[in-house]
Amino acid sequence: MKKNTLxxxxxxKQAAHTKLKVLLxxxxxxxxxxxxxxxxxxxxxxxxxxxxxxxLLKDVEQLDPDIIIIDIESPDRDMLENLNQISQxxxxxxxxxxxHQNPSTTINQLVKSGVSAYVIGxxxxxxxxSIIDVAIxxxxxxxxxxxxxxxxxxxLSSQKNIEKAxxxxxxxxxxxxxxxxxxxxxxxxxxSQKMDDVARNILSxxxxx
Numbered sequence: 001m002k003k004n005t006l007x008x009x010x011x012x013k014q015a016a017h018t019k020l021k022v023l024l025x026x027x028x029x030x031x032x033x034x035x036x037x038x039x040x041x042x043x044x045x046x047x048x049x050x051x052x053x054x055x056l057l058k059d060v061e062q063l064d065p066d067i068i069i070i071d072i073e074s075p076d077r078d079m080l081e082n083l084n085q086i087s088q089x090x091x092x093x094x095x096x097x098x099x100h101q102n103p104s105t106t107i108n109q110l111v112k113s114g115v116s117a118y119v120i121g122x123x124x125x126x127x128x129x130s131i132i133d134v135a136i137x138x139x140x141x142x143x144x145x146x147x148x149x150x151x152x153x154x155x156l157s158s159q160k161n162i163e164k165a166x167x168x169x170x171x172x173x174x175x176x177x178x179x180x181x182x183x184x185x186x187x188x189x190x191x192s193q194k195m196d197d198v199a200r201n202i203l204s205x206x207x208x209x
Contacts, residue, residue, distance in 0.1 A: 087114030
């Protein structure tokens with residue numbers, strides 16, 4: 001599956017100019033019809049499927065929806081696994097409507113699976129659209145935080161590799177710390193590489209030697 005995420009700015013822009021594609025997973029046709037009527041306007045394109053099992057992964061890949069709505073009596077293991085896969089390979093805002101109260105462990109699993117909004121019990125039709133809007137905004141903020149965290153981790157990893165490479169050059173090539181740093185930087189510039197790439201190459205050679 002391809003990665004496909006929304007940012008807060010792209011959601012705002014998309015909402016202003018195009019319809020949002022909604023994948024609605026609801027086994028009960030009558031309930032699905034009610035939800036589709038509630039969301040039936042120029043803002044949404046609704047695609048209804050009558051399951052939340054394993055085919056859901058393929059449906060998400062083929063449709064590439066902007067948001068997923070799942071209405072279910074109670075989340076089961078298969079659905080949680082599906083949501084985990086979606087969160088990993090094609091993260092989307094996900095709203096789950098559940099008829100029954102579930103244990104806190106199940107709710108924690110849903111949150112970890114990427115669910116942006118989890119609503120229990122009867123929901124007034126007037127609230128559905130606001131729940132969707134909040135879920136999309138919450139998802140966008142979460143994705144931004146994930147990207148910032150990933151960038152920070154990458155930066156720290158790069159710095160660690162460069163420090164290790166510098167230390168190896170100092171110990172094995174009798175370079176000063178400044179000379180070792182300039183050697184890595186110059187090698188990176190000469191070969192149009194990042195300093196982290198050069199550092200990892202040095203560490204790879206060092207492991208062989």
